[in-house]
Amino acid sequence: MMLKNKTIVITGAAGGIGYSASKRFAKEGAFVVGLDVNEELCKKVEKELIDGGYKAKFIQCDISSKEAVNKAFDEIESLVKSLDGLYNNASVFLDGRDGKLGDIKSDIWHKILSINLNGMYYCTKRALPLLKTNGGAIVNTASSAGVTGIPECAAYTATKGATVTLTRSLAVDYGKYNIRTNCIAPAAILTDMVKASNLNNPAFNNDKFLEMVTPLRRWGTPEDIAAIACWLCSDDASYINGAIIRADGGITINGDVNR
Numbered sequence: 416m417m418l419k420n421k422t423i424v425i426t427g428a429a430g431g432i433g434y435s436a437s438k439r440f441a442k443e444g445a446f447v448v449g450l451d452v453n454e455e456l457c458k459k460v461e462k463e464l465i466d467g468g469y470k471a472k473f474i475q476c477d478i479s480s481k482e483a484v485n486k487a488f489d490e491i492e493s494l495v496k497s498l499d500g501l502y503n504n505a506s507v508f509l510d511g512r513d514g515k516l517g518d519i520k521s522d523i524w525h526k527i528l529s530i531n532l533n534g535m536y537y538c539t540k541r542a543l544p545l546l547k548t549n550g551g552a553i554v555n556t557a558s559s560a561g562v563t564g565i566p567e568c569a570a571y572t573a574t575k576g577a578t579v580t581l582t583r584s585l586a587v588d589y590g591k592y593n594i595r596t597n598c599i600a601p602a603a604i605l606t607d608m609v610k611a612s613n614l615n616n617p618a619f620n621n622d623k624f625l626e627m628v629t630p631l632r633r634w635g636t637p638e639d640i641a642a643i644a645c646w647l648c649s650d651d652a653s654y655i656n657g658a659i660i661r662a663d664g665g666i667t668i669n670g671d672v673n674r
């Protein structure tokens with residue numbers, strides 16, 4: 416039980432990697448407070464966890480809305496006096512609408528920044544006073560796009576680069592409160608996001624595709640990422656602060672993708 420008696424907020428908690436994390440964190444003993452924009456999924460996942468005997472509360476919340484985040488955290492504060500963790504996981508990748516900087520429509524640029532970057536700001540700002548009570552962990556979510564150049568998604572890439580650098584800011588500013596801030600930079604994790612972002616990629620359904628790009632020769636799973644987030648939120652990671660963990664099967668260090 417790596418997270419016994421810990422209360423942890425997860426954003427984007429009802430789908431993809433966040434859903435896996437919700438299940439893993441609950442199994443490890445945490446009270447999981449899930450925020451997700453998808454109301455139907457919130458109800459479904461909350462029920463699944465509670466029916467499984469776990470402690471969970473899911474709140475429908477669009478993290479790009481300051482008012483919605485404040486309302487969600489008001490509700491959280493009515494349930495608990497402190498937090499042990501915040502897993503900033505929610506983001507969007509708007510395939511076909513994001514692109515080269517010169518081609519992105521202004522409303523799309525602002526939409527991506529408002530979810531991926533402002534959303535993290537609103538949630539972290541409200542969580543910090545609750546994390547300060549006993550110390551705790553913040554886990555941010557970047558991407559291979561935050562640590563290397565990925566073509567044709569300039570807005571997403573800008574938010575993920577900012578996530579990496581904001582992680583370092585938080586780590587140095589809040590370490591003295593025993594708040595550890597770390598970041599996971601995933602790539603090629605088989606979720607709806609990856610499927611949606613590869614719709615126009617003819618190589619996607621080709622078995623050779625991953626052989627070409629991934630030293631491990633396989634897709635990552637949401638469970639692979641949930642396990643890292645779980646460890647970062649646990650006391651086993653008590654001296655890890657400001658780390659950027661590339662969880663990508665080695666994609667971003669592969670010098671020759673043809674071999």
Ligand SMILES: NC(=O)c1ccc[n+]([C@@H]2O[C@H](COP(=O)([O-])OP(=O)(O)OC[C@H]3O[C@@H](n4cnc5c(N)ncnc54)[C@H](O)[C@@H]3O)[C@@H](O)[C@H]2O)c1
Pocket residue numbers: 426427428429430431432433450451452453476477478479504505506507530534556557558559600601602603604605606607608609
């Ligand atoms: N899947 C990958 O290969 C991959 C690669 C790099 C980075 N990431 C990052 O991992 C994280 C999770 O990605 P995923 O693949 O699970 O994505 P996903 O699209 O499968 O799931 C995202 C979840 O976030 C929720 N969400 C979306 N917008 C929201 C909003 N405005 N407010 C609250 N919730 C919202 C969705 O409803 C969904 O449940 C993201 O930060 C993503 O950028 C994923």
